[in-house]
Amino acid sequence: MDLLSGRPERDKPTPERLPAPVSRFPGELDASFLSDAADRRRASPPAVPRVQLPLARRSRGERRARLSRARALPQQARDRHRDRPCRAARRREVQGGHRRARRCAIGRPADARALSVDRRLGIALRCALPAALTGAGVPVPARKTRRVLQIGHELPSLLRRDRIFARAPQQRALYELLEAVGGCATIEHLHEQLPFSPSVLRGLVARGLAEIVEETVSRDPFLSRERRAAVAHVPTDPQRRAVHRLALAEPGHVALLHGVTGSGKTLVYIELLRRVVLDEGKSAIVLVPEIALTPQTVDRFRAVFGDQVAVLHSALSDGERYDAWLALRKGEKRIAVGARSAIFAPLRNLGAIVVDEEHESSYKQGEAPRYHAREVAIVRARTEGAVVVLGSATPSLESWTNARSGKYELLTLPERAGVAQLPKVAVVDLRAERAKTPPSETPDADAAFAMAVSPPLAHALRQRLERSEQSILLLNRRGYAAFVQCNTCGDVATCPNCSISLTYHRTPERLVCHYCQHAEPLRSTCPRCGGARLRQRGLGTQQVERMLAERFPNARIARMDVDTTSGKWAHTEILDRVAAGEVDILLGTQMIAKGLDFPNVTLVGVIDADVGINLPDFRASERCFQLLSxxxxxxxxxxxxxxxxxxxxxxxxxAVRCAVTHDYRAFVDEELKGRAHPPYPPTLRLANVVVSGTQEEGTARLATKTAAWLHRLITKGGITGVTVIGPAPCPVERVKQRWRWHVLIKSERAGELGRVARYLVERFSVDAGYRLTVDRDPVALL
Structure with a gap:
């Protein structure tokens, strides 16, 4: 309660400016680093975000903010700003006449000079800074505070105390309580111990016997988690050699740590950071691919490094992210743990960057600026003299190729740490299992369960339940059923905004598009033929969860997918229950496939390994092998x-055969053969040019025009070693009411590919209403 106003008390945000000196760039992230990152990727300027949109294209709030700032400028500055286009026009006349206006990434008029270095740095800074520092005008972020009462004047004499409080016994009781708790306590805590009225507090303050101060509170969501004790591990010989090599590495050195699952890669990270952070007094960044992995990773590092660890990821509130960012910038914390955006943590004297599960596609930003956190980590480490460790049991083919060529150092952990052994892997051929079950349009419960969970897997689950052991089941498809189909005419319910079928969700019951989030009620009749025989096809995690609950009623089942982890701490709560032994079967999508360490899990079942294995993407087999492994x-x-x-x-x-034998090298050898003819990365470099628009025919024409323009550019410029493929519709042809076509640019030389892509974005004319996006080194072509 606010005891001065009589209103309930709450923590009040107070403005706090950045600590001086204020730099435009966080920590050591200066212009040279960002320019170097762009140069390394030879990336074309990304699609222009809001910071580069003309005023008319911005939201109403942004327009008002910009206009208010413009009115605040001195008249001379406004005249100079207004006169800028005229001076630019005169310069063009001197240089030989006006150039024809062109349209770039999102269809706004611009020439090659429009995408200036400053603006590109502005795009990068939007990713590097917390949201509290990216608002309009000069940002003044709010800090969370609490009201603290402390003794202002001591009263050692009992007689004096009796005289002062002769007619104020409640003030005396509050004063003596404050003394008993050490002379300083929050008002909320004091009120819990001794209820008192606001007038009592006001009187104590008015007499100068106590004073109220505002105390800044750190919004660290992990402070409430119990810190577990550090477990003493004796490093194995391969771990010791890896740590020794990393400790001797030169600044900017990159090492690929290839270790089988359970080989102790995290222990190598911790031992490296002991030397970097504790012994040398430097700072470090640890990147994880999934927010779901953050609590376990934070717990492990906090057990060793205590409160030196700060967390940065998108699931935190703006205030929590700002407080963590500020603590890192001030040097109060020296280890940043988080997802891809944590690579921009404002750390000084950076000594090491760890990229765990470096093969994960989630490290690539899906929108402008389309950076890959792994590549940014390498550039930042080279700029600041840090060591980079790329860790994975199944490295990306690009990283593996760089390691084999000597660009990266290869460190290996060939065996599991301690007494643990790699599990035995067996394949259940669903074709043979289906042949044992007579076909039926409406199978009974036993037959339906056998189609989802084969008898061998069901038997293994029952054994684990009897032995009080835990199991993990993977099905990389959320929802209840993949789609709903009319049994009379074969019509499938599709999204009105995307060229994709609607997924049936049972809780709550509806049809949902997983691309644009369009939702509609479940249909009772077919809109095409009016038939009432609608069937649900395909399995989702919701349906498997129901089947398991019916078959094993006493089992404690937890489902972990996007639908059950939308809450802030949902990931943590589920994983904490598994760690405490309160879950018998953990069912989920790909988020349960990596980074989790539960010694009591003795069974892993993959419900359907074929999900995604035949997607029209050159990385489909690689992703399938990585997920299974x-x-x-x-x-x-x-x-x-x-x-x-x-x-x-x-x-x-x-992909399945090599996952069964835990043979990564055999998979790489076979997969690289398929990437050679026709050539795909890592054999060469690739850029995906995506053209989109609301009109199907117009989008197709623009894609054809783009491909023809590229062919002319390559021919007239005498550019060798660059190939243009397409145009063709994207595999998912329509998303969010926009038709999508793409053109692929291939080149063996990164520099040539970058120059062609950059010239395309800066010089190619795009009609209004259409968009052209260049995705350099794409992780998917869907």
């Missing part, structure tokens, strides 16, 4: 051992 690594991390069962209809596919 990673989820298999969740089993057998304790002394009880483990078993993995993979259900598939393609048991001879090389």
């Amino acid at each position: 990673q989820v298999a690594g969740r089993a057998g991390r304790g002394p009880k051992g483990g078993e993995v069962l993979i259900q598939t209809r393609a048991p001879t596919h090389h």
Whole structure:
């Protein structure tokens, strides 16, 4: 309660300016670093975000903010700003006449000079800074505070105390309570111990016996988590060699740490950071691919480094992110842990950057600026003299190729740490299992369960339940059913905004598009033929969860997917329950496949390994192998051992075969052969040019025009080694009411590819209403 006003008390945000000296760039992230990052990728300027939009294209609030700032300028500055286009026009006349106006990434008039270095740096800074520092005008972020009462004048004499408080016994009781708790306490805490009225507090303050101060409160969401004790580990010989090599590495050195699942890569990270942070007094960044992995990672690092660890990721509130950012910038904390945006943490004297699970596609930003956190980490480390560790059990083919060529140092952890052994992996051929079940349009409960969970997997689950062991089941498809189809005419419910079928969700019951989030009620009849025989096709995590609950009614089941983890601490709560032994079966999508360490998990089952294996994407097999290998690594991390069962209809596919034998090198050898003819990364470099618009025919014409323009550019410029493929519709042809076509640019030389892509964005004319986006080194072509 606010005892001076009589209103309930709450923590009040107070403005606090950045600590002086204020730099435009966080920590050591200066212009040279950002320019170097762009130069390394030879990236074309990304699609122009709001900071580069003309005033008319901005939101009403942004227009008002900009106009208010313009009115605040001195008249001379406004005249100079207004006269700028005229001076630019005169310069063009001197240089040989007016140039024809062109339209760039989003269709606004611009020439090559419009995308200035300052504006590109502005785009990068929007990613580097917390939201509290990116508002209009000069940002004055709010700090969370609490009201603290402290003794203002001591009263050692009992007689004097009796005289002063002769007619104010309640003030005396409050004063003596404040003395008993050390002379300083929050008003809220004092009121809990001794209820008192606002007038009592006001009287004590008015007499100068106490004073109220505003105390800044750090909004660290992990402070409330119990800090576990650090576990003493004896490094294995491979771990010791890896730490020794990293400790001797030169500034800017990049090492690929290839270790099987459970080999102790995290221990290598911790030992490296002991030397960098504790011994040398430097700072470090640890990147994780999933927000779900952050609590476990933070717990492990906090057990060793205490309150030196700060967390940065998008699930935090703006205030929490700002407080963590400020603590890192002031040097109060020296280790930043988080997802890809944590690579911009404002740390000085950076000594090490760890990129855990470096193969993950989530490290690539999906919108402008389309940076890859792994590449930014390498550039930043080279700029600031830090060491980079790229860790993975299944490295990306690009990183593996760089390691084999000597560009990166290769460090290996070939065996699991301690007594743990790699689990035995077996394949369940769903074709043979389906042949045992007679076909039926409406199978009974037993038959439906057998189609989802084969008898071998069901038997293994029952054994684990009897032995009080835990199991993990992976199905990389959320919802209840993949789509709803009319059994009479075959019509499938599709999204009105995207060229994708609607997924059936049972809780709440509706049809949902996973691209644009369009939702509509479940249909009772077919809109095409009026038939009432609508069937749900395909499995989702909701349906498997219901089947498991019916088959094993006493089992404690937890489902972990986007639908169950939308809350701020939902990931943490589920994983804490698993760690405490309160969950028997953990069912989820790909977010449960990596980074989790539960010694009591002895069984991993893959419900359908074929999800995504045949997508029209050159990385589909690589992603499938990585997912299967990673989820298999969740089993057998304790002394009880483990078993993995993979259900598939393609048991001879090389991604499945190599996952069964834990043979990463065999997979790489076979996959690289497929990337050679036709050539795809890492054989060469790639850029994906995506053209989109609301008109289907107009988008197709613009894509054709783009491809023809590129062919002419390559021919007239005499550019060799650059190939243009397309145009063609994107695999997902329509998303959010925009039709999508793409053109691929391939080149063996990164510099040539970058120059062509940059020239395209800066010089190619795009009609109003259409967009052209260049994605350099794409992680997917969907």
